Amino acid sequence: MAGEAKSLTPKQCAVIDIALDTIKVCVMFKFIVTPVIKLLLTVVAEDDLVAEHLITVLIHCVGGKQSFSLPLFSHLFPFFCSNTSMLEETAFLEKSSELTSLRHALSLYTQTTDALIKTFVTTQHAQGSGVEKPVGEISIQIDLFTHPGTGEHKVTVKVVGANDLKWQTSGMFRPFVEITMIGPHLSDKKRKFQTKSKNNSWAPKFNETFHFVLGNEDGFECYELQMCVKDYCFGRADRVVGMAVMQLRDVAEKGSVACWCPLGQSVTMDETGLTAMRILSQRSNDEVAKEFVKLKSEIRSAEEGR
Template sequence: MWSLFAVDIKYALEEHEQHRLCKSSEYMNLHFKVKWLYNNYVTDVPPYKDQVPEYPAWFEPFVMQWLNENDDVSLEYLNGAFQRDKKDEFPPSSENSLFSNSVVDVFTQLTQCFGVVSKLECPDPEIWKRFMKRFAKTIVKVLLAYADICKEEFPNYVRDEKKACILMNNIQQLRVQLEKMYEKMGGEKLEEDVATILNELQASLNTVLDELAHKFAKSLEDRIAVKVKEMGDKLAAVKGSGQVQPAQRNAVAMEADDVLVPLMDLLEDSLSLYAQSCEKTVLKRLLKELWKIVMTTMEKSVVLPPMTDKAMMLRNLTTSAKNMASNAKIEDMSRLFKNQLAGSKDVKNAMSNIMDISKDFERNLTPKQCAVLEAALDTIKQYFHAGGNGLKKNFLDKSPELKSLNYALSLYTQTTDTLIKTFCMTQTCQGSTEEGTVGEISIQVDLYTHPGTGEQRINVKVVAANDLRWPTTAGGMFRPFVEVNLIGPHLAEKKRKFATKSKSNSWSPKYNESVQFLIGSEEGPENYELHICVKDYFFARDDRLVGVAVLQLRDIVDQGSCATWLKIALGSCATWLSLGKRCHMDETGWTVLRILSQRTNDDVAKEFVKLKSEVRGEPPITQQ
């Protein structure tokens, strides 16, 4: 009887598969009835006993149809649930929960769908795997749709902190319920491709939660900046300029507490609210974002000098670049200028006015103030750690933002000579021509030291330039000359600059001019570099930068040669150097540059910043 019935219903369902004469729900009901018949009368009868039955394969297209239709039903249900939630102002789903009703409604719908499929008790493992894979795609569609709605609505609620916390909690609750659904579907026993789909969804929701936490923290940035500025003002009022002695530690701690009052008042009120309103996972993400903002803002506003006139510095950059620069740390400016130079012909000495920018604001932290700030940082770390209930100490200590701040602070109190030495030792790719070359320069360098006094001498011969790419206006003049600058420590009282004569309208001029620099015996030549500029001379205006190259003396120290005059040659080098549009620096280089830009009474610092910040500007193009 079963065999005859099976043939009839199989052929009938094949016809229905072509024409879909009934609703998907009717096919599902028939599926349940056939399952009941088979389980009650056929499953233990030879030859069907211990065999995988055929009937699940007959109904597979119709189950898939039902699952496909369930996508639209679930998405419609989701939108309705969220709009009801929004209209009710996202009330908690229960007295003890921190998420709202729409999350419960969404998973109620998904659970009902999974319940229907589960009750089919599909005896064919391969078909069951296909059902689970299709249902996993439904879960992805629904949860990502919910996440997208939350992301779209979230900016409207960042100022309403409690509702913002609930929306973030909702995303976290999606992650919790997804994990439960994963276990219901089979957990570790799930087929690999199904598990991959759900794991990728979990990662996507994790990313969404990070985005919302970042947006929420960013909305607090202005308030934090105001309090950090007040903190900086209090720090500037701390008296005492000498090194802090061990006996003064308690006094320093008390002053640190006083300096922190504005910031801690804000954090105390805010974090108390978040601790009450956020799931633990959400709270930790918020703490991480707030920690980054506090550290970065302290670096920009307290340790490093602020850019008080960005419009002057960026007068030739696009409006979008200005918006980026308004909140950038100094090291971010490297990427900004790289992007702008790649597509702009209008950049003209874009950073040459850093010294002017800082002239209205000169704040040099004393050793005492640095000690107070370090104590304040320890207090802030303890606050965010919260006795183990907040962020892990390992995260705080290793965070890039704290490392950057501490490094800037350590550099801040160093002498100009020490900072320039650090710059020369760390900036190894200043001569990069990734933005294109604008010519090349031929120089010869010989290094000598006196065997008795240890005095060191550098002979530099500027031989020629070649293929200088510098357009002129119609009938205009191009008068290129070469400027050689010695960069390094202990040069304040020594000659450190030389310029050749200019050559009229020559794009491959010959110079053959030499200069001698003395660097004393305090430091080895490996701590020095030659900063070589080709410029266009003009009497009635500032000379324009054509291109720049940097030669670090450490690269030629070991290339020894013989010499006379009671000298021993340390090295000799004759080379062609490619000219770039500017110097390239890493984060350390930009930090040193910004610190030195504040020292407006230091001629060496001013000269150094001007050299390293100068950028080639393109003149009007009418090629000679």
């Protein structure tokens, strides 16, 4: 609260501190004392400036900067849903974009891992686009198929090759391509394949084909392929050269596409994507969530000699 003290009186700061401490205590003991919280929010709502600062702090918590934030909001969400009419009585809250952001973050937190990944895929349309300084390019062919009887979706991916890979190393360069299908309902399905590595080639040819089964719960628009060129390293972690993302929504209309995709140093995402990532990163016992966060967090490795 130190950074906010200039615009708040000591009494206002005390109200905010009490509000946050009360909420934390309720969550710590895994219950919400509704009358207490309602009284607290009624007091807060009487002062527009206090309400504004409290919401700003809560949004800060949702952003993952406080260790108690996610358990906190899992308990607070039902209360906020049932008491929004009371909160909206103040002029500030009626017009508050911060409250809208808070509600959106809360709605994301309550989603399952599958739903969050689906939200990510269907909102993050520019992950691999607009690469200003490509570190190479990859040639792929994608074919989509839907069974007319069962509605089961299948995807065939042919990794043709890569070109103009910008990579410096003091040893042998052994590039290979790792392709991962991202989307809902894939926990019991094969999600990742990789090509064989090629020795000392900055324009390798692979010509390897892989098959993904998606099921019939969602359409192709809920899935994407992430392709990552890596340098194979024996006895240590492989190094990332560059990556690209192809969303199947861009392929669905034609059913097939063959193209060159520029390789970037990382994927990009907006605030919705970042919030989904923060939430999934807290699910340490969920293998699908852990795999997703690791995949989307990868960045180009440092080159040897640079």
